[in-house]
Amino acid sequence: MAKFIDRLLDPDAQQEEGQRQVNLRRLPGWVGWIAIVLIVAIYLVSGIYTISPSEEGLVKRFGRFVRTVDPGLHYRLPTPFESVVVVNILEVRKSEIGFRTISPAPNPRYQTIETEALMLTGDGNIAHVEMVVQYRVNDSSLFAFHLIDSATIVKQAAEAVLREQVATKSLDETLTEQRDTIGIESRLALQELLDSYGTGILIANIQLQDVKPPKEVISAFDDVNSARQDKEKLINQAERYALDLVPRARGEAQEIGNQAEAYKQSRIKGSEGDVARFVEVLAKYELGEEVTRTRIYIETMEEILPGMDKIVLSGHEDGLLKLLNLDSMGGGQ
């Protein structure tokens, strides 16, 4: 072939060398034409390309972006006229702050990056915050033509935004109720920042992973939790004590009240009983006062005197002695 080129470039040389190209000239002329057609065909076919379903194709003509193409089989003018840049627009990319995934699921292992995870809170404390940013391409032409290292830019912007957010919160807020707010606000701020850079990136999701006190002070924080438990425990014990004691006392009070009531009733009934007999007797007494008085007197004497040791002293000594119970007198002295 080099000979042909020489001849083309130098017409004089063609004349001289003409006689030496006999062998080639013997081939029929149409072989050359077929070769030309084949070369042109191959060249034109090289412009066929496919875009897979998750991708978008950006066609450049002489370096200038001219059109976007959807997934499928497409044709572009061959090099150097047109070229295609393919951007995956569905792939969710991930940026990790404060840790790295060393081995993915199903047995994930993570490594903490202390210098990234530790950050100052608004009240001058230090918190350990880990975050995952998930993002994807939103504007493929910006992403492809306006950005060099998307991963680094996203990561740095995310770090800056996260630290700015945490710096507005106290440590306690960061660890507890404001945790979700930090995630939400970081997402908005990061999106705004990336938009201001013109990156064509959409933040799909931001998740705060581990949010905890630095490991240097974690034992003190754990102790606060156990102190909280202790407090609950003390209160519960006290409540148990109170719940045990007060009802018992109320029972005892009932008992005292009932005993008093019983006493009262017994006194009343007793007195009524006592009085009832007296009233009966009095009614009879009024029928014949002197007779009844005597009768009661004598009846009483009859009732009590038998059980007694009796000594009757009389003016008549002899007569009296007869009445003495000598046995019991002897025993008594």
Next chain:
Amino acid sequence: MRSLAIFVGIVLIAVIAFNLFTFTVDETRKAVVIQFGEIVRIVELPGLYSKIPFVQSVTYLEDRILNYDIQPQEVLTYDQKRMVIDNYAIWRIDDPQLFVETTGGRLVGGQSKIDEIVYSDLRNILAKHTLDEIVSAERVEYLREVTELSRAKLLNGFGIFLIDVRIKRADLPSEIEQAVFSRMRSERERIAAQLRAEGEEQARQITSNADKEVVIILAEAQKDAEKVRGEGDAQALEIYAGAYNQDPDFYRFWRTLESYKVALATDTRIVLSSNSEYLRFLESMLGQ
């Protein structure tokens, strides 16, 4: 075969001519055309452009946004505290001519300019604020100031447009960090102690309250009981009095005799005079 040779020749000439007489500027780039060391043309838009072969050469410049991670620097705050600031800059080449003239068109050249200018502005601005302010939400404002200041210098001096400067990390030097940790620890210890004391406080409140309630309940019950007992006694007395007052004389007689039955019933030795009421008749009979 002659036709094939002619075809190949034409293609080759076309390729060579294309490369000699034209140049392509990609979407991601800008270009400057240099002729005898002089910039004669600046190409800012992508496309196909022509040039004079051998005389003119083309230098391409990056037109995408560039990210420069500035080395962590120690700065002194207004309250004389040291801080390690790790920041990054986002920039792009704005004026290709100025950029090529001042940095030779190399990115590292641009980066070293950014380094110098941003660091000095950052140090100056942060030196006007205390550590607490720098750590707070105000930081965004200070950084905007740094960005504005540096942006003007870089744009006018080197054709660099500084899009943003951000602090990735603002860390405390390790000895201050340790002090913060120990303060955090003592703060937590205080909270823990307070929680436990509060637990004790409430527990005692509850138990003593219960104790108090018990004493009150019992005292109340005793009070009521005494009252009830008194009522019983009073009613009994009333009943007795109501009945006995009908005939006090008979009551005395009757009640005395009744009490004899109990008081004198057993183990009583009695010396009776035969002159007594009861034995009067006995005496009289003996006397006869």
